[in-house]
Amino acid sequence: MKHKFTISLNKVTENLELGFEEKWIYVHYKKGAIEKTACLLKNDNKSEEEYLDAFFEDNQVSEEMKKEVKKFLKSGIGHKDEHWNEFTNFLIKALSLNMVFGITIALCVFGGYRLGALLDNRYGIYPTFTLIGIFFGIGFGAITVYSMVQKYFKTSIQKGKGVKKSLNKEQENDKSYPIIDVTIDEVRKAIRAFSDNLPKGVYRTILVQDDNCIDFNQLVPHLGGIPSKKFYMSKETYDLFEENEKQIPLEMDIVQKAVDLFVKEHKEFPMLKFDPLHKVNYFQLKQEQYLKEEPKIQFYITDLDGLITHIKPRKKKMGNTSHS
Incomplete structure (x- = not known):
């Protein structure tokens, strides 16, 4: 989901667009002729x-824009608090329900015991009626709790049946989707539109199946049909690929995870310091056991703060590889 901010600074308009994904933050900044x-x-x-602070500092973002972004981020924390409150309310309800069940059984057993003891005292055959009363209380309590559980979960069961019915209807409707020819750019635009409408905490990786193939049933509203050929996406970098490159996203996800772990622990990128192409150094990753085997595809570390690519760069500037 993307969020846009606009600030008017005298005659200059400052625009900022933020997109928060599971693995990274997308930033597009424009002020006058400057665009980044x-x-x-x-x-x-x-x-x-x-x-974001480092990006703001490097691009001389105005204090007014920084304040707007900070307000937005603080409001996001409030949403997290709401989720926590929902969880605690659910926990309290669940605990309360268990307490009700326990108290119900305890009262039934106690009632059966008291009734049995009363009859034993009256007829002088202790503990016959007492034992009968206790077992009767346990049975009656179990039946009562069972009835309460059935009633409590009735709504959830009905909802579950409703979801299954809707899924079945969707599967039936899938047959009516037209088969269309689309380009990779059209697929990319559809995924962006789909991602912009996702609720907070849900990411576009829900489109990616186990083999990294894209589930186009979810993109039909944006594409108008099912593509005639398959497309694939990396779960780590969100790069798109066509059928003849389907092996790339599989290896890309493995290498990107290894690079992330290496950077997190070593505070530098796994590459040779003076390598102008910034190739991912598989020897380092294997030596540190971040990779089990060397990938067949050579990946390169980009300028996008540690994201990798399979595209060989034309030219790289030599410099320090430490990660800040």
Whole structure:
């Protein structure tokens, strides 16, 4: 989900667009003739505000814009509190329900015991009626609790049946979707539109199946049909690939995870210091046991804060490889 901010500074308009994903933060900034786009990889234990501070400092973002973004991020914390409150309310309800069940059984057993003891005292045949009363109380309590459970979960069961019915209807409707020819750019635009409408905490990786193939049933509203050929996406970098490149996202996800772990522990990228291409150094990753075997595809570390690519760069500047 993307969020846009606009600030008017005299005759200059300052625009900022933020997109928060599971693995990184997308930033697009424009002020006058200055325009900058970056993807900040979240591979360290930092807050979103700390990740953005470095970008703001490098691009001389105005204090007014910084304040607007901070307000937005604080409101996001409030949403987290709401989720926590929902969880605690659920926990309290669950505990309360268990307490009700326990008290119900205890009262039934106690009632059966008291009734049995009363009859034993009256007829002088202790403990016959007492034992009968206790077993009767246990049985009656179990039946009562069972009835309460059935009534309590009735709504949930009905909802579950409703979801199954809707899924079955969707599967039936899938047959009516037209088969269309689309380009990879059209698929990319559809995924972005889909991602923008996702609720907070849900990411576009829900589109990716186990083999990294895209589930186009979810993209039909944005594409108007099911593509005639398959497309694949990396779960770590969100790069798109066609059928002849389907092996790339599988290896890309493995290598990106290894790079992230290496950076997190060593505070530098796994590459040779003076390598102008910034190739991922598989020897380092294997030596530190971040990779089990060397990938067939060579990946390169990009300028997008640690994201990797399979595309060989034309030219890289030599410099320090330490990660800040």
